[in-house]
Amino acid sequence: MTTTPMxxxxxxxNRPPPLNGLELARWAWRQLTSMRVAxxxxxxxxxxxxxxxxxxxxxANPLNVRDxxxxxxxxxxxxxxxxxxxxxxxxxxxxxxxxxxxxxxxCILPRCWQHWKAMRAQPPKAPRRxxxxxxxxxxxxxxxxxxxxxxxRAELRSRRFRLRKPLEDEADSVGxxxxxxxxxxxxxxxxxxxxVLLAVALGGLFSYRATVLVTxxxxxxxxxxxxxxxSAGALFDTADLPPFSMDLDEFRMEFVESGNQIGxxxxxxxxxxxxxxxxxxxxxxxxxxxxxxxxxxxxxxxxSPGYAPAFTVRAADGETILAEGPVPFLPRDxxxxxxxxxxxxxxxxxxxxxxIQAGFLPTAFxxxxxxxxxxxxxxxxxxxxxAWHGDLGLDDGQPQSIYRxxxxxxxxxxxxGGEPYRARLPVGETVxxxxxxxxxxxxxxxWVNLQIGRNSGRxxxxxxxxxxxxxxxxxxxxxxxxxxxRTSVGxxxxxxxxxxxxHRAEGSSGDRLADEIGAITDGLLLxxxxxxxxxxx
Amino acid sequence: xxxDAVAEWxxxxxxxxxxxxxxxxxxxxxxxxIHSRRRRAVTEAAAxxxxxxxGVAASASAAxxxxxxxxxxSGPGDAELQERAxxxxxxxxxxxxxxxxxxxxxxxxxxxxxxxxxxANMYEFSITGTLVASIVFIAxxxxxVGRVVAVWAVLLIFVTVGLASTFLYVPPGxxxxxxxxxxxVIHVGCAVLAFGLFTVGAxxxxxxxxxxxxxxxxxxxxxxxxxxESAGLDRLAYRLTAIAFPIWTFGPLILGAIWAEVSxxxxxxxxxxxxxxxxxxxxxxxxxxxxxxxxxxxxxASVVALIGYGTVLFxxxxxxxxxxxxxxxxxx
Ligand code: HEM
Numbered sequence: 073m074t075t076t077p078m079x080x081x082x083x084x085x086n087r088p089p090p091l092n093g094l095e096l097a098r099w100a101w102r103q104l105t106s107m108r109v110a111x112x113x114x115x116x117x118x119x120x121x122x123x124x125x126x127x128x129x130x131x132a133n134p135l136n137v138r139d140x141x142x143x144x145x146x147x148x149x150x151x152x153x154x155x156x157x158x159x160x161x162x163x164x165x166x167x168x169x170x171x172x173x174x175x176x177x178x179c180i181l182p183r184c185w186q187h188w189k190a191m192r193a194q195p196p197k198a199p200r201r202x203x204x205x206x207x208x209x210x211x212x213x214x215x216x217x218x219x220x221x222x223x224x225r226a227e228l229r230s231r232r233f234r235l236r237k238p239l240e241d242e243a244d245s246v247g248x249x250x251x252x253x254x255x256x257x258x259x260x261x262x263x264x265x266x267x268v269l270l271a272v273a274l275g276g277l278f279s280y281r282a283t284v285l286v287t288x289x290x291x292x293x294x295x296x297x298x299x300x301x302x303s304a305g306a307l308f309d310t311a312d313l314p315p316f317s318m319d320l321d322e323f324r325m326e327f328v329e330s331g332n333q334i335g336x337x338x339x340x341x342x343x344x345x346x347x348x349x350x351x352x353x354x355x356x357x358x359x360x361x362x363x364x365x366x367x368x369x370x371x372x373x374x375x376s377p378g379y380a381p382a383f384t385v386r387a388a389d390g391e392t393i394l395a396e397g398p399v400p401f402l403p404r405d406x407x408x409x410x411x412x413x414x415x416x417x418x419x420x421x422x423x424x425x426x427x428i429q430a431g432f433l434p435t436a437f438x439x440x441x442x443x444x445x446x447x448x449x450x451x452x453x454x455x456x457x458x459a460w461h462g463d464l465g466l467d468d469g470q471p472q473s474i475y476r477x478x479x480x481x482x483x484x485x486x487x488x489g490g491e492p493y494r495a496r497l498p499v500g501e502t503v504x505x506x507x508x509x510x511x512x513x514x515x516x517x518x519w520v521n522l523q524i525g526r527n528s529g530r531x532x533x534x535x536x537x538x539x540x541x542x543x544x545x546x547x548x549x550x551x552x553x554x555x556x557x558r559t560s561v562g563x564x565x566x567x568x569x570x571x572x573x574x575h576r577a578e579g580s581s582g583d584r585l586a587d588e589i590g591a592i593t594d595g596l597l598l599x600x601x602x603x604x605x606x607x608x609x
Numbered sequence: 610x611x612x613d614a615v616a617e618w619x620x621x622x623x624x625x626x627x628x629x630x631x632x633x634x635x636x637x638x639x640x641x642x643i644h645s646r647r648r649r650a651v652t653e654a655a656a657x658x659x660x661x662x663x664g665v666a667a668s669a670s671a672a673x674x675x676x677x678x679x680x681x682x683s684g685p686g687d688a689e690l691q692e693r694a695x696x697x698x699x700x701x702x703x704x705x706x707x708x709x710x711x712x713x714x715x716x717x718x719x720x721x722x723x724x725x726x727x728x729a730n731m732y733e734f735s736i737t738g739t740l741v742a743s744i745v746f747i748a749x750x751x752x753x754v755g756r757v758v759a760v761w762a763v764l765l766i767f768v769t770v771g772l773a774s775t776f777l778y779v780p781p782g783x784x785x786x787x788x789x790x791x792x793x794v795i796h797v798g799c800a801v802l803a804f805g806l807f808t809v810g811a812x813x814x815x816x817x818x819x820x821x822x823x824x825x826x827x828x829x830x831x832x833x834x835x836x837x838e839s840a841g842l843d844r845l846a847y848r849l850t851a852i853a854f855p856i857w858t859f860g861p862l863i864l865g866a867i868w869a870e871v872s873x874x875x876x877x878x879x880x881x882x883x884x885x886x887x888x889x890x891x892x893x894x895x896x897x898x899x900x901x902x903x904x905x906x907x908x909x910a911s912v913v914a915l916i917g918y919g920t921v922l923f924x925x926x927x928x929x930x931x932x933x934x935x936x937x938x939x940x941x
Contacts, residue, residue, distance in 0.1 A: 125881040132879050362872050
């Protein structure tokens with residue numbers, strides 16, 4: 073370790089002490105707070121972070137984890153044992169960064185105290201032989217030694233050096249030091265890291281993130297029961313949810329229409345009506361991808377979008393409407409080839425339940441591979457469907473996915489030749505089912521997953537981050553150095569002025585220090601009345 | 610000319626720049642070749658008298674050793690060789706500067722043609738990052754250390770631009786909604802800047818290791834001996850990292866977190882790109898610590914710096930190509 077003067081900790085002793093509890097603890101603490109261990113822990117943390125970027129993580133991407141488990145059941149068991157699907161919340165990962173934090177605090181707090189003392193202490197007095205210093209200049213001047221020393225003090229002060237208060241026996245010299253910012257910045261940087269970590273850790277306890285799928289023309293209110301998913305910190309309280317409600321008036325998707333990036337999303341925009349609390353005036357807002365809506369600290373983001381084809385299902389009398397309205401379908405590819413189901417619970421007098429399994433194609437295209445969508449925008453929307461009848465099982469209390477049809481108690485409609493019944497519908501068309509009931513494809517609207525969330529502590533984390541960068545710049549760019557000036561009467565009766573410097577910073581070259589000592593000397597001569605002095609190096 | 614054409618033409622300008630870097634590197638190589646010939650001549654001349662002395666002891670023949678020492682050090686045509694080397698070096702530097710201007714034109718044309726900052730996919734990131742590195746090298750080339758470094762830098766730059774305009778090339782086009790933001794300009798801009806600086810630093814660190822090894826073995830000929838003193842390289846590598854590290858902290862990490870919070874509603878989500886940005890940061894923090902730890906100065910610290918650069922390359926190439934996170938903007 074570079075032994076800077078404020079770093080007065082004894083050099084690290086690697087030998088274990090005699091087996092005395094207190095000694096052992098002290099030894100362990102010295103090890104933990106040593107630079108070498110900090111270095112090792114930094115590396116360990118970096119290495120430990122790698123698996124989580126390669127193996128799918130539950131927090132970031134639960135679907136990929138599910139796929140991975142299905143494909144590698146054997147391996148997944150091992151991964152589970154080691155927590156490799158949740159690397160960043162495993163005890164072993166936590167152990168490393170907690171050790172690093174403890175090491176950091178244990179290292180930094182004593183240094184803060186030492187730096188505090190160093191800043192208040194006097195710069196050191198001039199060494200006996202200034203010629204030994206890495207930068208050295210000697211000039212002769214006509215002024216008296218006292219005058220020259222006074223001028224030297226003025227010069228150093230104007231260069232923002234901190235001057236030593238001379239003691240009785242130091243009337244011939246001045247000591248000065250500059251660049252305390254280096255250590256100040258370094259300490260600020262390390263302390264700011266602690267602040268960032270605390271902000272992230274404590275903030276996480278109060279944060280929450282929820283998603284809700286909203287179809288154009290419908291809305292939701294900000295309550296847990298309305299969310300499709302919710303992840304929240306341990307101290308999150310549902311009473312903290314701001315009591316707003318929101319309707320999605322329009323969700324517009326634009327795609328690149330031509331060129332080599334055809335079909336890429338170009339712009340998404342949601343227009344919503346917000347009611348901040350029951351009874352408040354409705355407000356209209358737009359939400360775009362990089363422009364979330366902020367509602368008193370809770371932000372609403374646009375996540376994944378999709379289409380919701382609208383159907384009307386009629387009874388065999390051709391009049392009675394059994395079901396109508398848009399149903400969100402899940403996109404399967406970048407061109408929004410979408411799939412979904414419509415579950416129609418039918419009152420007994422109109423027959424049994426109907427389940428429709430359908431594909432929605434915003435720009436339908438049919439070739440030997442079957443129907444698919446070739447562009448995500450709705451240029452030629454069509455629906456392909458097949459249907460089932462029987463008991464949907466909606467009443468038996470089992471939770472069901474709204475995207476999958478449970479066909480256990482159902483029978484597929486069959487066509488005239490006994491093959492499964494299929495239909496292809498452009499917008500506005502109606503098809504009759506074999507039992508006389510009918511399905512109309514009325515059109516479509518869009519839907520979007522909105523993410524509602526609050527990241528507590530983000531402001532504090534940001535302040536910590538910015539403080540860290542500022543501290544870092546001080547730590548890396550400030551150069552700590554000392555300068556001394558001594559005056560004496562030379563053999564010819566003229567005054568000899570010696571100027572010397574010592575730098576104590578990483579990466580600073582001797583040249584720069586020599587330049588500075590030269591500049592101090594020149595400044596001193598200038599103050600003494602021009603180039604009268606004879607220079608000698 | 611319409612904007613698309615400007616963007617398309619930018620590719621040809623970049624290809625020309627690639628060839629320019631190659632030519633510049635060849636000129637530097639030729640220069641280094643002549644220098645090494647001269648050095649070999651000098652060392653052989655220095656070794657000669659000793660051989661003669663051994664000869665004296667063995668066969669007691671009294672050949673005059675003077676002749677060899679007198680003729681060899683300044684060797685036949687040494688001044689001429691020196692002059693030729695200087696001319697080649699000047700040619701290399703001139704080509705380097707000119708090519709960098711061409712590359713800058715290519716980058717600017719790409720930006721104008723697509724009407725956005727030219728660093729939205731891997732191709733653009735590569736050419737812009739290379740431009741930054743080139744400019745840093747030109748700034749460094751005013752010093753002796755920098756001139757030696759530049760020779761190897763040109764090779765690296767040639768390879769990067771070459772890869773960019775072939776394998777990584779993406780035709781100009783708009784970017785997806787998540788990228789349409791001024792955060793892109795600053796966040797990725799900082800990443801490009803730091804990438805360029807880390808690249809230069811890595812070249813210097815690698816040379817530092819070679820130079821230190823050569824000094825330890827007392828080599829006087831060969832590549833290692835032609836390098837500047839290792840302490841100077843060590844300091845230069847540290848300075849470059851000291852500039853790049855805060856930029857990396859500020860751009861990829863802090864601004865990245867802000868942008869992620871604006872765009873996805875969370876400021877840190879352990880996405881592979883985020884993880885690798887953090888790994889890079891930790892590795893370079895380890896480097897800075899190593900430099901401040903007794904016994905780790907010099908080539909040991911340089912090895913840590915090279916590991917750090919490995920993580921930079923991985924956060925950039927590896928993550929974009931191999932992983933399918935939220936950050937898959939490579940455009941491949
Ligand atoms: C999260 C973990 C840490 C990070 C990211 C970190 C980062 C840094 C950085 C970037 C520097 C460079 C400043 C410079 O070169 O002047 C530095 C310096 C330093 N760090 Fe850390 N550090 C961490 C933990 C620690 C710990 C645990 C210790 C205590 C053992 C420590 C002690 C020091 C010291 C003494 C210096 C000054 C070195 C010098 O003399 O220049 N750091 N740190």
